Amino acid sequence: MPKRPAHSSIPAVRTTQTSEITTRASASSADSLTYDYDLIIIGCGVGGHGAALHAIEKGLRTCVLESDVVGGTCVNRGCVPSKALLAATGRVRDLRNKMHLASMGIRVGDVDFDVEGIRHHADQLVTTMRTNLSNSLESVGVDLLRGHGYFVDNHTITYELPDDKGGTITAKDIIICTGSVPAVPPGIQIDGKTVFSSDDALKMSWLPPWVAIIGSGYIGLEFADIYTALGSEVTFIEAVDKLMPAFDGDIARMANRLLIQPRHIDAHSGVFVTKVIPGIPNKVPVKLELTDAKTGEAVDTLEVDACLVATGRSPYTDGLNLDALNVGLAKGGAISVNDKMQVLAKDGSIVEGVWCIGDANARMMLAHAASAQGISAVENMTGNENVLNHLSVPAACFTHPEISFCGLTEEQARAEAEANGFSIAVSKTSYKANSKAQAENEADGMAKLIYRSDTGEILGVHIMGLHAADLIHEASNAIAANQTVADLKFNVHAHPTTSEVIDELIRNAKFTAPELAADDSSAHADAMAKKTFTH
Ligand SMILES: Cc1cc2nc3c(=O)[nH]c(=O)nc-3n(C[C@H](O)[C@H](O)[C@H](O)COP(=O)(O)OP(=O)(O)OC[C@H]3O[C@@H](n4cnc5c(N)ncnc54)[C@H](O)[C@@H]3O)c2cc1C
Ligand SMILES: NC(=O)c1ccc[n+]([C@@H]2O[C@H](COP(=O)([O-])OP(=O)(O)OC[C@H]3O[C@@H](n4cnc5c(N)ncnc54)[C@H](O)[C@@H]3O)[C@@H](O)[C@H]2O)c1
Numbered sequence: 001m002p003k004r005p006a007h008s009s010i011p012a013v014r015t016t017q018t019s020e021i022t023t024r025a026s027a028s029s030a031d032s033l034t035y036d037y038d039l040i041i042i043g044c045g046v047g048g049h050g051a052a053l054h055a056i057e058k059g060l061r062t063c064v065l066e067s068d069v070v071g072g073t074c075v076n077r078g079c080v081p082s083k084a085l086l087a088a089t090g091r092v093r094d095l096r097n098k099m100h101l102a103s104m105g106i107r108v109g110d111v112d113f114d115v116e117g118i119r120h121h122a123d124q125l126v127t128t129m130r131t132n133l134s135n136s137l138e139s140v141g142v143d144l145l146r147g148h149g150y151f152v153d154n155h156t157i158t159y160e161l162p163d164d165k166g167g168t169i170t171a172k173d174i175i176i177c178t179g180s181v182p183a184v185p186p187g188i189q190i191d192g193k194t195v196f197s198s199d200d201a202l203k204m205s206w207l208p209p210w211v212a213i214i215g216s217g218y219i220g221l222e223f224a225d226i227y228t229a230l231g232s233e234v235t236f237i238e239a240v241d242k243l244m245p246a247f248d249g250d251i252a253r254m255a256n257r258l259l260i261q262p263r264h265i266d267a268h269s270g271v272f273v274t275k276v277i278p279g280i281p282n283k284v285p286v287k288l289e290l291t292d293a294k295t296g297e298a299v300d301t302l303e304v305d306a307c308l309v310a311t312g313r314s315p316y317t318d319g320l321n322l323d324a325l326n327v328g329l330a331k332g333g334a335i336s337v338n339d340k341m342q343v344l345a346k347d348g349s350i351v352e353g354v355w356c357i358g359d360a361n362a363r364m365m366l367a368h369a370a371s372a373q374g375i376s377a378v379e380n381m382t383g384n385e386n387v388l389n390h391l392s393v394p395a396a397c398f399t400h401p402e403i404s405f406c407g408l409t410e411e412q413a414r415a416e417a418e419a420n421g422f423s424i425a426v427s428k429t430s431y432k433a434n435s436k437a438q439a440e441n442e443a444d445g446m447a448k449l450i451y452r453s454d455t456g457e458i459l460g461v462h463i464m465g466l467h468a469a470d471l472i473h474e475a476s477n478a479i480a481a482n483q484t485v486a487d488l489k490f491n492v493h494a495h496p497t498t499s500e501v502i503d504e505l506i507r508n509a510k511f512t513a514p515e516l517a518a519d520d521s522s523a524h525a526d527a528m529a530k531k532t533f534t535h
Pocket of ligand 1: 042043044045046047048065066067068069070071072073074075077078079080082083147148149150177178179180198219316318319320357358359360364365366367368369370398
């Protein structure tokens with residue numbers, strides 16, 4: 001936690017710490033000339049990066065402040081290294097699946113790997129992405145400052161470096177984008193070697209033969225994929241009474257069938273881990289105490305080689321001095337914002353000039369959501385009212401096969417429909433009839449569309465199967481553009497591609513726009529003719 005001295009008189013420094021900040025000449029308004037910058041962004045993760053690039057596009061003199069390495073969680077401890085590990089280990093799984101390969105006439109010998117090499121692949125990618133991110137900011141004229149920033153008031157930030165250099169800067173607007181850190185439940189001792197969060201798991205310093213994974217969300221599922229591909233056994237421990245509780249029910253069932261049952265994975269659900277005592281790699285086991293989530297009684301103990309704690313993430317706001325703004329934290333530690341990403345004070349009023357995006361507001365802890373919120377905040381601060389439709393933001397879990405979705409689960413949509421007096425319909429399809437998936441011999445999978453039966457409004461789309469993470473964008477863009485099921489019926493998909501799963505899904509939806517149903521007008525006939533012709 002940084003000290004919080006009064007205003008520092010030390011001049012602000014650039015990343016190189018050699019030159020003083022020169023305020024950029026292109027001030028966007030007379031008002032902004034009274035500040036060092038139009039915009040200061042605290043935190044240079046993907047959220048801060050996306051906001052900064054958009055701010056420059058809007059002509060704002062922009063500064064980003066980063067206390068650690070550029071790129072934040074996603075680039076250094078999240079999306080990037082985890083996807084590199086998933087890509088490499090997925091290859092190992094594929095090449096070791098001799099039956100699958102033999103069904104396509106391929107024979108392979110023994111497939112080997114070295115953990116060091118896999119780790120190197122991830123490290124290299126992190127370094128490349130971090131450099132790219134830094135260069136992309138500097139090339140468009142964003143000032144990148146190093147130091148831990150905190151509020152003096154709603155237009156003033158003081159930042160500090162461990163060596164006590166730092167300074168004070170002012171701006172018309174300030175975006176908080178300070179991200180999140182792993183949430184570790186009480187009773188769990190993290191040693192970083194045998195009991196760890198994703199931060200240390202990504203370092204892959206050794207390959208434990210048996211890993212307990214606490215939590216069956218995104219991180220748990222992706223790491224179970226990584227570990228089992230390399231031959232480790234996994235035991236899931238999930239507090240809710242079913243695995244993958246946040247996923248749509250049909251998808252969770254299919255994930256159970258494709259990602260859990262055929263692999264060396266067992267699971268305890270409806271239990272909390274109340275105590276974890278670290279061990280010593282390959283020598284002393286890690287000890288876990290399991291407690292029934294309903295009765296609170298200790299029900300079991302486990303001894304495993306390692307334990308990954310994947311029980312969610314907590315917004316990181318330490319040392320921001322939010323008291324200076326009269327801002328408190330919501331349950332779970334998030335900063336409260338309105339739909340425009342403006343920070344709300346304890347009394348619910350808007351804190352003028354202060355915004356919060358990304359994991360720190362906990363609305364949707366995804367890299368692209370952080371960036372999209374940043375763009376939205378910049379639009380709002382430059383006078384263009386903008387509200388990001390979070391239901392349109394896609395999410396993907398990069399297991400093999402992948403899972404993706406946007407909008408509501410069927411369970412959420414049913415609850416919403418009941419509360420608001422409308423009815424929903426559900427269309428489903430499988431990958432079985434898809435030529436491309438069949439050609440790849442990867443035809444396990446499904447897609448599901450949930451929509452309003454009266455208006456055709458798309459409420460949610462869920463996909464599990466080959467290329468699911470790419471396929472979801474048609475649905476998310478449709479939701480963002482307020483398109484209905486009827487609009488999508490005219491989309492054309494290349495053959496043979498997995499995108500035809502979406503074509504099939506939409507055709508299966510029993511909805512026709514009222515004006516089209518009643519109509520035998522030439523517009524409708526033309527549209528239909530075009531569709532038939534194109535196919
Ligand atoms: C293992 C893992 C895998 C993931 N995979 C994916 C994925 O595949 N796809 C996806 O969309 N999301 C993924 N995520 C989530 C994604 O990484 C986050 O949602 C995203 O990084 C949040 O971005 P952010 O900009 O809000 O915060 P962060 O990326 O956490 O950045 C915050 C930055 O602020 C800095 N900071 C904090 N306080 C201060 C301060 N006071 N002064 C100066 N600087 C400060 C921090 O050092 C940090 O660099 C993953 C997360 C994890 C842990
Ligand atoms: N592919 C991706 O986009 C991706 C990948 C990894 C992480 N992330 C982001 O990182 C965040 C954190 O991921 P995560 O998997 O840690 O969180 P999560 O919220 O996805 O899943 C946490 C799981 O842990 C369970 N849990 C919580 N406390 C528990 C306890 N004490 N004992 C047993 N189970 C418990 C929850 O019921 C839940 O199922 C997510 O919000 C996600 O947005 C995204």
